[in-house]
Each structure stands twice: as structure tokens, then as C-alpha cells.
Amino acid sequence: DQQVKQNSPSLSVQEGRISILNCDYTNSMFDYFLWYKKYPAEGPTFLISISSIKDKNEDGRFTVFLNKSAKHLSLHIVPSQPGDSAVYFCAASARAGGTSYGKLTFGQGTILTVHP
Amino acid sequence: DGGITQSPKYLFRKEGQNVTLSCEQNLNHDAMYWYRQDPGQGLRLIYYSQIVNDFQKGDIAEGYSVSREKKESFPLTVTSAQKNPTAFYLCASGQGAVETQYFGPGTRLLVL
Numbered sequence: 727d728q729q730v731k732q733n734s735p736s737l738s739v740q741e742g743r744i745s746i747l748n749c750d751y752t753n754s755m756f757d758y759f760l761w762y763k764k765y766p767a768e769g770p771t772f773l774i775s776i777s778s779i780k781d782k783n784e785d786g787r788f789t790v791f792l793n794k795s796a797k798h799l800s801l802h803i804v805p806s807q808p809g810d811s812a813v814y815f816c817a818a819s820a821r822a823g824g825t826s827y828g829k830l831t832f833g834q835g836t837i838l839t840v841h842p
Numbered sequence: 843d844g845g846i847t848q849s850p851k852y853l854f855r856k857e858g859q860n861v862t863l864s865c866e867q868n869l870n871h872d873a874m875y876w877y878r879q880d881p882g883q884g885l886r887l888i889y890y891s892q893i894v895n896d897f898q899k900g901d902i903a904e905g906y907s908v909s910r911e912k913k914e915s916f917p918l919t920v921t922s923a924q925k926n927p928t929a930f931y932l933c934a935s936g937q938g939a940v941e942t943q944y945f946g947p948g949t950r951l952l953v954l
Contacts, residue, residue, distance in 0.1 A: 735882070767948065767950070831887075
């Protein structure tokens with residue numbers, strides 16, 4: 727049962743254009759969402775997060791949008807750079823009784839390739 | 843400088859052998875996690891520990907064991923009961939109720 731899904735295995739964009747990575751979830755208890763970036767043979771690095779009380783969070787070239795009614799989030803990268811080429815994972819967390827146990831559920835990942 | 847270290851980078855296991863993957867952190871985080879990554883799949887949680895001397899099974903704990911005797915260390919043993927151990931193993935740590943987790947560089951386990 728895949729509770730967090732990234733339906734696009736790969737995405738290719740031109741340098742300077744916008745990259746949009748999508749993520750869907752099924753568990754309505756999820757209320758905190760994160761994006762991680764991963765290079766081959768390395769551990770993921772945290773990019774940006776969003777709480778369910780917000781619908782948008784921006785950090786430099788990265789913006790995450792959350793549509794709770796559709797159980798969908800997206801990561802926008804503008805402008806895209808060749809160094810952004812990596813695998814991007816979305817992850818979700820459910821808080822119970824106000825206490826987060828820190829457990830994350832990850833999507834399958836999307837390989838982003840930014841061409842010069 | 844602070845971070846998470848995993849060793850070795852590559853590990854080879856023979857049939858019927860137990861192997862132990864090391865994970866150490868000096869971030870003073872209470873919680874530590876082990877994940878497994880397979881090609882085309884996301885990270886799947888094997889075990890996690892929220893505090894010293896306590897740990898919980900994740901989604902795919904069968905064939906694995908852990909210990910948490912020290913705050914900074916969370917070793918993972920891949921036992922002979924794990925029939926498909928070839929994967930990339932990632933250790934992470936986090937601080938309490940804050941969900942952001944910080945990952946080590948990973949260990950690739952291969953079966954001879």
C-alpha cells in the first residue's frame with residue numbers, strides 16, 4: 727500500500743525553465759510534508775517542507791505547494807540549473823495527539839535532469 | 843563538524859552470514875532511523891529509535907536487528923534470515939518532534 731506516490735519516474739527540463747515535481751498521498755492523517763534531494767551513492771539532503779496549515783512555502787528557487795483537498799503537493803524549481811539534476815523524494819509525516827514521532831513515509835522518487 | 847557517518851561504504855555478505863552496518867551521529871539527536879532503498883523505490887523504514895535503549899520496528903523489519911546502547915550509535919545487523927539483502931542502506935537522525943531527518947552517506951550491501 728503506497729501511501730505516498732510520485733507517479734513520474736523522470737522529468738527532463740531545459741536550464742532556466744521551471745521544473746515541477748508532483749506527489750500524491752492517500753493518508754489523510756499526514757500533516758507535514760518534506761522534499762529531499764538525492765545524488766547517486768549519497769544520502770538524501772533536506773530541501774524544503776510545509777505544514778498542512780499552509781498551502782505554500784518558498785525558499786529561494788524552491789517553492790512547495792500543498793492542495794489538501796486533492797491530497798497533492800508539488801515542488802517548483804525556478805529557474806532550473808544543471809546542478810539540480812538529482813532524484814527528488816517527497817515524504818510525509820502524521821502527528822498523533824500533537825506529538826510527532828518523526829516517522830516519514832517516502833515516495834518512490836523522481837529523477838530530474840536539467841539540460842544546459 | 844557535525845554529521846552522520848556510516849561505515850563501511852560497501853559491504854559484501856556471504857550466504858548465511860550476519861553483517862553489521864555502523865551508524866554514528868554527533869548531532870546530539872535523540873531519534874535515529876534505518877532505511878533501505880531499492881532501485882525504483884522510495885526509502886522504506888526498517889527500524890527506528892526515539893531514545894536510548896528503546897527501538898521500534900518499521901515497515902520491513904523482518905531479517906534485521908538493531909541496538910541503541912548509546913545516543914550517538916545505532917548499528918543495524920542484517921541477519922541470514924533476510925533473504926534479499928542487496929540494497930542501499932541509509933541511516934538518519936532527527937530531533938524529537940521535528941520531522942526533518944538528516945541522512946548519512948549510505949552503505950551498499952552486496953551478496954556474494
